[in-house]
Amino acid sequence: MSFDYRQRHSAELDAAKSVEAAVGVDEHRIVAIDLSQFGGSALTDEAIDVPEANASEEAISITHVPARNTVFLSLAMAWSEVLGACDIFLGVNAVDYSGYPDCRPAFIDAYEHVANLATRAGVEESRLTMRAPLIELTKAEIIRQGTALGVDYSLTVSCYQADDTRAACTLCESCFLRREGFVNAGIPDPTRYA
Amino acid sequence: MSFDYRQRHSAELDAAKSVEAAVGVDEHRIVAIDLSQFGGSALTDEAIDVPEANASEEAISITHVPARNTVFLSLAMAWSEVLGACDIFLGVNAVDYSGYPDCRPAFIDAYEHVANLATRAGVEESRLTMRAPLIELTKAEIIRQGTALGVDYSLTVSCYQADDTRAACTLCESCFLRREGFVNAGIPDPTRYA
Numbered sequence: 325m326s327f328d329y330r331q332r333h334s335a336e337l338d339a340a341k342s343v344e345a346a347v348g349v350d351e352h353r354i355v356a357i358d359l360s361q362f363g364g365s366a367l368t369d370e371a372i373d374v375p376e377a378n379a380s381e382e383a384i385s386i387t388h389v390p391a392r393n394t395v396f397l398s399l400a401m402a403w404s405e406v407l408g409a410c411d412i413f414l415g416v417n418a419v420d421y422s423g424y425p426d427c428r429p430a431f432i433d434a435y436e437h438v439a440n441l442a443t444r445a446g447v448e449e450s451r452l453t454m455r456a457p458l459i460e461l462t463k464a465e466i467i468r469q470g471t472a473l474g475v476d477y478s479l480t481v482s483c484y485q486a487d488d489t490r491a492a493c494t495l496c497e498s499c500f501l502r503r504e505g506f507v508n509a510g511i512p513d514p515t516r517y518a
Numbered sequence: 519m520s521f522d523y524r525q526r527h528s529a530e531l532d533a534a535k536s537v538e539a540a541v542g543v544d545e546h547r548i549v550a551i552d553l554s555q556f557g558g559s560a561l562t563d564e565a566i567d568v569p570e571a572n573a574s575e576e577a578i579s580i581t582h583v584p585a586r587n588t589v590f591l592s593l594a595m596a597w598s599e600v601l602g603a604c605d606i607f608l609g610v611n612a613v614d615y616s617g618y619p620d621c622r623p624a625f626i627d628a629y630e631h632v633a634n635l636a637t638r639a640g641v642e643e644s645r646l647t648m649r650a651p652l653i654e655l656t657k658a659e660i661i662r663q664g665t666a667l668g669v670d671y672s673l674t675v676s677c678y679q680a681d682d683t684r685a686a687c688t689l690c691e692s693c694f695l696r697r698e699g700f701v702n703a704g705i706p707d708p709t710r711y712a
Contacts, residue, residue, distance in 0.1 A: 357551055357593075364600035384638050391596035394636045398592040399551075402585035406558035426636040434635050438628045442588045442620040444578050 325353050325400055329392065330360035332367050332374070335486035342479040355399050365389040367484060374484045374493075377500030385423030387484055387497065393426035397435055397454070404452060405443045412439075413455045419462055432456050463505025471511055478514035491518040519547050519594055523586065524554035526561050526568070529680035536673040549593050559583040561678060568678045568687075571694030579617030581678055581691065587620035591629055591648070598646060599637045606633075607649045613656050626650050657699025665705055672708035685712040 326340040337354060344352040360368040366375070366386045375386060393416060400412045416427040425431065436454040443452060458466050470477065482502040483492035492499050494517045506513035520534040531548060538546040554562040560569070560580045569580060587610060594606045610621040619625065630648040637646060652660050664671065676696040677686035686693050688711045700707035 353555075355552075355555070358549075359596060361547075361549070362596045362600045383642065388638075390599035390638070391592050391636060394592040394595060394632065395589070398585055398588040401588060402553060402556045405584035406556045425638070428635060431632065431635040434628070434632045438588065438625065438632050441622065441625040441628050442585060444582075444584070444619070448577065 325355060325396075325403065327396055327399070328354055328356045329389070329395075330358045330368055331389075332370065332484065333486050333488070335481045335483070335488070335490040338490055339479060339481045346476060346479055353403070357395060357399065359389055359392060359395065362390060374496050376495045377497045383423065384425065385497070388424050388426075391426070393424075393431070394435070397439075401439050401443060401452070408450075409452075410450060411453050411455055413457070415458050416456050417458045417461065417463070417466065419460060427459070429456070429459055432459065462508070463501050464508035467505045467509040467511055471509070476514075478516070481515075487518060489516075491516045493518055519549060519590075519597065521590055521593070522548055522550045523583070523589075524552045524562055525583075526564065526678065527680050527682070529675045529677070529682070529684045532684055533673060533675045540670060540673055547597070551589060551593065553583055553586060553589065556584060568690050570689045571691045577617065578619065579691070582618050582620075585620070587618075587625070588629070591633075595633050595637060595646070602644075603646075604644060605647050605649055607651070609652050610650050611652045611655065611657070611660065613654060621653070623650075623653055626653065656702070657695050658702035661699045661703040661705055665703070670708075672710070675709075681712060683710075685710045687712055 326337055328337060340352065340354070363369045365388060366372040367389050372386060380386065393414070397412065397414065400414075403409075404412055416432070418427045418429060432454050436452070439452045439454065461469070467477070481490050481492060482498045484496040484498050485493050492515055494503075499517075502515065503513060520531055522531060534546065534548070557563045559582060560566040561583050566580060574580065587608070591606065591608065594608075597603075598606055610626070612621045612623060626648050630646070633646045633648065655663070661671070675684050675686060676692045678690040678692050679687050686709055688697075696709065697707060
């Protein structure tokens with residue numbers, strides 16, 4: 325499940341389609357929800373520049389999108405309730421960067437509690453589990469584990485302002501952390517940089 | 519804040535606009551999120567009939583829309599985080615009908631906990647509070663209190679399948695509970711029925 329939330333670029337949705345084609349999935353849904361109507365983030369408001377890595381001392385990054393992960397999980401919960409699915413996986417990561425309150429383990433745990441009160445699962449004594457397998461890993465550990473599992477990282481993108489060819493900017497926090505992750509993992513970085 | 523979630527009819531959005539005009543609000547946003555893409559409810563899937571009142575013994579009503587209130591609260595949370603608002607009000611009601619797990623007080627409490635972990639509020643030691651003033655009231659109490667406060671109930675609609683003229687069906691659970699509420703409150707029912 326991917327989200328077209330009027331983010332700054334479409335490179336991550338293009339990448340999601342490439343990953344879908346590469347690994348084979350039963351169904352990949354791209355769900356539209358316009359979070360740019362609320363603004364408040366460099367990722368949804370073109371008038372706010374994406375800062376360079378380490379440029380800010382703010383507790384909450386300007387690249388934090390208000391309520392994004394809660395909105396995503398809620399829509400995933402809607403689909404899983406209809407499917408009768410019992411697990412939702414999401415790729416949030418809390419270790420390297422703390423500027424995103426909705427990437428914390430405490431948030432995921434609290435959301436799981438909500439999910440089991442809000443849905444059929446909570447009434448029918450089945451259970452909906454939130455799985456965030458990357459949440460406590462360093463970026464280097466993620467890259468090592470993904471590489472061991474056969475992930476083709478050249479298909480993926482992390483940059484906050486990747487261009488239409490999916491080339492990464494090299495300058496933003498997300499590029500910085502991804503590059504550092506490959507260096508620390510001792511694995512060649514296949515990311516295409518602008 | 520109202521939601522165009524591809525519900526069966528547009529009468530409640532029309533009613534929301536009438537209420538907005540009648541009471542005067544700083545800003546009324548109608549947010550689009552297509553919940554019909556997941557289906558699983560008589561309110562979003564035209565192929566599923568709205569049942570008549572008391573027709574079903576199911577623990578969860580077929581008119582329950584999967585994850586609806588969680589999605590609505592998440593989008594309200596997005597806006598409130600940008601506004602710096604500290605209260606979100608919602609009109610859920612738990613007493614008369616128990617077929618909606620996301621109308622329970624336990625759900626609202628759990629969601630408030632999520633909201634204060636997911637957002638700026640949780641980090642900056644402000645606080646986001648979920649207010650559901652109708653949650654424990656009977657329909658008769660709601661009608662009595664609303665009438666005392668000057669609510670014009672002729673502007674509002676509760677029917678699951680109201681028509682384009684905002685006329686209610688009289689047959690569905692929601693019509694049944696609303697009518698019974700006016701009767702029990704001893705207040706004339708201004709609702710327009712088909």
